[in-house]
Amino acid sequence: MKNLDKNNLSLRIAYIFESILAMVVLIAVFLGTIDVLRMIWKAYIVEFQTPVQYSQLNDLLGQILLLVIGVELVVMLSLHLPGALIEVLLYAIARKMLLLPKSEGMADVLIGVIAIAGIFAIRKYLVSNDNSNINVTSIHYEECEEGQSCEECEACREKKLQAEKSKH
Template sequence: MKGSVVKFLLKSAWVLEMLIALFILLVTVVQMVLTANDSLHYLSLGEFSLNEFFASTLNIVVGLEFIKMLVLHTPRAVTDVLLFAIARQLVVTHSTSMDTLLGVAAVALIFVIKKFLLSKEDCTPPPDILGRFLGGHSAQKEETHHE
């Protein structure tokens, strides 16, 4: 009884995560279309801003990385989201020298983590990713993956 309730809750949480990822993907695609439309419009008017274009496109990239993090559940996906979010902040905002230095140090730290602390297993998604979505997986795999 307790095992089936836990299994149901884990499946429900996973389905909700996938729905959220799908919604984020939909919004990201809409943002891509709007960014392209706005960029072409402002280019034709001669009022194009590269800084605003970078802000929009890097937001799209962060959104895509976030979707991958929700789907894959790997430490590598988490560090990738952090890396792109910090890089976006560094490129788009014009902060103080100290903020820039801290951002560069954070990026360097993420690279150190990826190089020395993440194993090959941390970088590959579980083999049953599609199986979980389609319902063809064992309870043991699910419990191991969600611990």
């Protein structure tokens, strides 16, 4: 919401609703994590005498990748960056490729590989380098000018000076 009218009520409501939806997804991912831990406990601890079947491991990995997609979706909803959308697409395609049945032909695998290669090409040639690989730990990217590191950024220096003044 940096270049948009911040006084627009509908934009603020939409932003708040989007944040609420992101929190709902995060809660669902947390609950899904408990379910994955229960699956691991049952397969590897309780029934340790029987070897884990391929289908059990495939289901477990599919569930874990679904949770990763959920976390990436929350990041995408929070940061509003093209790079975050690309990460969600990469994980979704990887999950789909992992869950392909053994009976399917190699055509589906080839299509998945082509799709991943296409996403990497999009990331390299179409997404700008200034904020395509921003992660959650560097959310202050809006204040730094393009091409500057955080140490060179005037806004970051001012924040550090204000923090030091407030300590004294």
